[in-house]
Amino acid sequence: MDPADLTDVLDSVRDFIRTEVVPEEERIDAEDAVPERIVAQCKEMGLYGFTIPEQYGGLGLTASQEVRLAFELGWTTPALRSLFGTNNGIAGHVLLEGGTEEQKKQWLPRLASGEVTASFGLTEADAGSDPSSLTTRAVRDGDGWVLNGSKRYITNSPVADVIMVFARTAPDAPGNRGISTFLVPKGTPGLSVGPKDHKMGQFGAWTADVYLDDVRVPFENVVGGEEGIDKGFLVAAKCLAHGRLHIGAVCVGMADRLVHETVEFARTREQGGKPIARFQLVQGLVADSVTDARAGRGLVLDAARSFDDGTDMVSGPAAAKYFCSEMVGRVADRAVQVHGGAGYMRGVAVERFYRDARLFRIYEGTSQIQQVIIARDALGRAARG
Known part of the structure; x- marks a missing residue:
C-alpha cells in the first residue's frame, strides 16, 4: 500500500477506535459481545482483509504496515481485533501459504469482505503449543475424507x-509429519461447536470446542490439493510465525494505552494535597512502563522489516511475541499498582486490561515455546542433539 494511503487508513482506524470503540469497552466486557454496529463498521473499513492481497479484495498490507495498524488495534479491547484477526492471520494465511489458486479465489474475497469468518482448528486438549x-484423524474414503476428533479453545468457532x-x-x-489441513464449512454433517468458553478476560472474543464426528469433506477441501497432503504442519508453522509478529504489535498498542491511563491517573490523583505524579517511586513505575513500551515497539518494527525482506521469518517473530507479551503484562501490573485500590475495581480500564493481557503469553505459542524457537x-544443531 502506498504510504499516503496507509496514513489515511491508520488515521481512520485510530479515530474509529477512540471515538466509537473505547466508549463501548465496558459494555463489551459486561455483555461478552461486540455490538453489531461496530462489527459492520469494521467490515466497511476493510479490517477483515488488511493482510489479504488486493487481487482478492484485501488491503494487501506488508508486515511492516500491518504492525503499525496492530499498534492502533491494541489501544482498545482485544475483542475488537479478535473479530477479524483469524481472517487476516492464522486462518486466512492457511490459504495464502498453502491453498490452491481455486481455493484462494473461492474463499479469500469472502474473508476480506467479512462475508465469511474463518477459524483455525489446530489446538486440542493434549496438543497445544506442540502439535x-x-x-x-482424516481417513481417505472414496472421493473424499472422513474426519474424527475434537479441537479446543478455537477462536471465533461459535460464529x-x-x-x-x-x-x-x-x-x-x-511427530509433526503426516498432518494435513481441511476446509470444513459450517453446516457440514457431523461438525458441531460446544458452548462458549467462560474465560478470565478478553470478553467479547469468543472461543469454544469443536467436535468432528464422521465429518465427510470432498477431496477438493484439502488445503493445497494433492500437494497439500501431509504438509499441514509446515503451513501451520508459517501461519503462526506471521501471527506472532501481529500479536507482538497488538501488545505494544495495549502497553501504549496502559501508559496513557497510568499517566493520566498519576497527574490527577492527589495524595497529601499533591498529585502522585510528584512522587519519585511513582515516576519510577511510569518510567519503566514507558521504556518497556518503546523497546517493544522498536523490536516489532525491526522484526517486521526482517520478515518482509525474508531474512528472518522465524526467530524475529518469536522474539517479538515473547518480549511484547511478557512486557505488556509488566506494564499492566504497574498500571494497577499506580491506580492503587481503584486499579482493582471493575469498571476501571487498567483492571480490564490486566485480565486481558494475561492470555497473550499463552496463545499462538506460549512464552516457553518462543524461548525454545x-x-x-541461535544455537543451531547443538541445541537439537
Missing part, C-alpha cells in the same frame, strides 16, 4: 463459516 501429539481443521492423514508418521535458531 506432535495431535489426534484428530465461524469455515474452520481450517488440522488432522492426521498418516497416523504412523512421526529463539534458542534453537
Whole structure:
C-alpha cells in the first residue's frame, strides 16, 4: 500500500477506535459481545482483509504496515481485533501459504469482505503449543475424507463459516509429519461447536470446542490439493510465525494505552494535597512502563522489516511475541499498582486490561515455546542433539 494511503487508513482506524470503540469497552466486557454496529463498521473499513492481497479484495498490507495498524488495534479491547484477526492471520494465511489458486479465489474475497469468518482448528486438549501429539484423524474414503476428533479453545468457532481443521492423514508418521489441513464449512454433517468458553478476560472474543464426528469433506477441501497432503504442519508453522509478529504489535498498542491511563491517573490523583505524579517511586513505575513500551515497539518494527525482506521469518517473530507479551503484562501490573485500590475495581480500564493481557503469553505459542524457537535458531544443531 502506498504510504499516503496507509496514513489515511491508520488515521481512520485510530479515530474509529477512540471515538466509537473505547466508549463501548465496558459494555463489551459486561455483555461478552461486540455490538453489531461496530462489527459492520469494521467490515466497511476493510479490517477483515488488511493482510489479504488486493487481487482478492484485501488491503494487501506488508508486515511492516500491518504492525503499525496492530499498534492502533491494541489501544482498545482485544475483542475488537479478535473479530477479524483469524481472517487476516492464522486462518486466512492457511490459504495464502498453502491453498490452491481455486481455493484462494473461492474463499479469500469472502474473508476480506467479512462475508465469511474463518477459524483455525489446530489446538486440542493434549496438543497445544506442540502439535506432535495431535489426534484428530482424516481417513481417505472414496472421493473424499472422513474426519474424527475434537479441537479446543478455537477462536471465533461459535460464529465461524469455515474452520481450517488440522488432522492426521498418516497416523504412523512421526511427530509433526503426516498432518494435513481441511476446509470444513459450517453446516457440514457431523461438525458441531460446544458452548462458549467462560474465560478470565478478553470478553467479547469468543472461543469454544469443536467436535468432528464422521465429518465427510470432498477431496477438493484439502488445503493445497494433492500437494497439500501431509504438509499441514509446515503451513501451520508459517501461519503462526506471521501471527506472532501481529500479536507482538497488538501488545505494544495495549502497553501504549496502559501508559496513557497510568499517566493520566498519576497527574490527577492527589495524595497529601499533591498529585502522585510528584512522587519519585511513582515516576519510577511510569518510567519503566514507558521504556518497556518503546523497546517493544522498536523490536516489532525491526522484526517486521526482517520478515518482509525474508531474512528472518522465524526467530524475529518469536522474539517479538515473547518480549511484547511478557512486557505488556509488566506494564499492566504497574498500571494497577499506580491506580492503587481503584486499579482493582471493575469498571476501571487498567483492571480490564490486566485480565486481558494475561492470555497473550499463552496463545499462538506460549512464552516457553518462543524461548525454545529463539534458542534453537541461535544455537543451531547443538541445541537439537
